[in-house]
Amino acid sequence: MTTEEIITALERAWNAGDGAAWAACFAEDADFVDVVGRIQRGRATIARESQNIFDTIYRGSTLEIRQVSSRPLGGGIDLVHTTTVLSVPGGPRAGDTRGVQSKLIRDGEIVAFHNTIRADIAAFAGHDADLATRSPQEWDS
Template structure:
């Protein structure tokens, strides 16, 4: 699969609520770090865990994925960054969830995936306006 086929296929799998189709984009021994920090190992586990959320907290959700960048790391390994917007219609995660993902791709399959929810600096700084104005690189105790 090409990068664009992976992105399109993942969007289609999510929006269909199809864990097996989602998992088909991963290598058999892939690692997946989800948005809450759990490490899922292996295509079957990734597919099963996604089916659980498709059937519960993300039922009926709609995912959009956009490519941010891709570069060759050597030996056929690609570093792919994407961003996503998830619209969740009901339940504990109702609303919009924005995230960014890092994927390592080889041979048309994802070997590693890290998903990070995007939150505002105000949330991270606990609404400290002075700290929120500074770059995180400038944060000092």
């Protein structure tokens, strides 16, 4: 699959609540770091864990995915960054959540995927206005 086809397939699978279809975009031995930092290894684990959230906290949710960038790293591997908007109709995660993902794609399959929630830095830092104005490289100074 092309990168565009992978993104379309991921979005379609999420919106259908289909963990197996979601995981079909991943290599058999892929690594997926989910939004809470769990490392899921292998397509079967990714399918199972995805179906668990589709059936519970993300039931009826929709996901919009947009490619931000893509660049070849050599050896047939591309680094792809995407952004997402996840809309959850009810339950503990109700509302819209924005995210950023990094994917390594080889031979039409995702071999590595890292998912991160986007948050306001001032809120994340306990409303520290000074910290919110500084770049991450300045946080230790």
